[in-house]
Amino acid sequence: MLFVCLVAGFFTADIISAEWTYDNQGNWSPSVCIEGPHQSPIALSTSLAEEADFPPFRMDGYWQNMSTILQNNGHSVTIRPNHQKHIPRIHGGGLSGKYKLDHLHFHWKSEHTMEGQRFPLEMHMVHYHEKYSSYQEASDYAAEGGVVVFAVLFYLSPDDVEEFNHVLKAVLHVQKHENQQTELDGFVIKNFIPMDVAGFYRYNGSLTSPGCNEGIIWTVFVHTLPISQAQVDVFRSIRTRHNKPLEENFRELQPLNDRHILIKISPVGVSAGQNLFAGNANVFLVIFISIKYCFSG
Ligand SMILES: *[C@@H]1O[C@H](CO)[C@@H](O)[C@H](O)[C@H]1NC(C)=O
Numbered sequence: 001m002l003f004v005c006l007v008a009g010f011f012t013a014d015i016i017s018a019e020w021t022y023d024n025q026g027n028w029s030p031s032v033c034i035e036g037p038h039q040s041p042i043a044l045s046t047s048l049a050e051e052a053d054f055p056p057f058r059m060d061g062y063w064q065n066m067s068t069i070l071q072n073n074g075h076s077v078t079i080r081p082n083h084q085k086h087i088p089r090i091h092g093g094g095l096s097g098k099y100k101l102d103h104l105h106f107h108w109k110s111e112h113t114m115e116g117q118r119f120p121l122e123m124h125m126v127h128y129h130e131k132y133s134s135y136q137e138a139s140d141y142a143a144e145g146g147v148v149v150f151a152v153l154f155y156l157s158p159d160d161v162e163e164f165n166h167v168l169k170a171v172l173h174v175q176k177h178e179n180q181q182t183e184l185d186g187f188v189i190k191n192f193i194p195m196d197v198a199g200f201y202r203y204n205g206s207l208t209s210p211g212c213n214e215g216i217i218w219t220v221f222v223h224t225l226p227i228s229q230a231q232v233d234v235f236r237s238i239r240t241r242h243n244k245p246l247e248e249n250f251r252e253l254q255p256l257n258d259r260h261i262l263i264k265i266s267p268v269g270v271s272a273g274q275n276l277f278a279g280n281a282n283v284f285l286v287i288f289i290s291i292k293y294c295f296s297g
Pocket residue numbers: 065185186
């Protein structure tokens with residue numbers, strides 16, 4: 001049986017295990033999942049990475065209020081643009097050419113780790129080169145840079161995060177069964193991307209679910225965003241085809257082997273969650289300078 005991988009939404013001619021789950025990762029097929037030298041996810045850390053300079057990203061259409069379809073595909077929750085005239089596009093950041101957004105989806109807990117830390121949630125934004133007519137076509141050219149994935153990691157916040165409420169209401173509509181879908185209007189992707197995208201890891205990896213295609217260019221943003229445990233629990237409540245809650249859907253870390261990890265360091269700094277507090281830091285700096293000025297003047 002030819003299985004259609006819905007997490008990444010691509011087709012492959014290889015036979016993929018009729019039913020892959022996060023409990024049988026050692027048996028995933030095709031064989032590249034087990035034997036491929038350049039698989040994802042990997043452990044990221046500044047000490048393993050070589051510093052590199054890349055031009056800034058240019059994001060077009062990420063602030064728009066999009067009409068989307070949200071789906072429970074049995075392995076994740078996916079969100080894809082629906083009848084969108086203006087598909088979000090990204091370029092820069094050392095990528096050659098422009099890449100269009102195909103869909104985004106979530107993993108709980110995170111697949112990548114940073115400095116040994118696994119985060120409660122990771123979002124993947126899957127893009128394909130605009131010279132291809134669809135993601136399906138581009139994924140045949142994954143080895144030639146046809147597909148790029150951007151990852152955002154989310155840290156645990158004590159409070160619910162307003163931006164997620166709207167999405168999670170839609171998740172509750174598709175919670176019961178695999179392949180249920182619902183319309184999600186007013187979705188603004190930029191609300192789920194850190195303000196500071198200047199700091200990121202870059203490496204060559206693979207899709208993190210079968211068929212595990214290699215040649216995927218990964219960008220993992222260094223800055224993270226908040227989500228509450230109660231909100232993560234809504235993702236964890238979606239049911240698989242076996243009518244069981246999908247409690248976790250992350251792939252185990254894969255060996256780095258001969259690969260290089262590059263990092264572009266944001267001039268603003270690299271600590272997790274810093275973007276949230278940068279505003280306050282500036283206020284303190286202004287107060288400090290004012291006080292100093294008063295006393296020295
Ligand atoms: C987004 O569009 C929907 C209708 O398509 C509208 O109801 C909603 O208020 C809009 N939201 C924003 C933030 O503009």
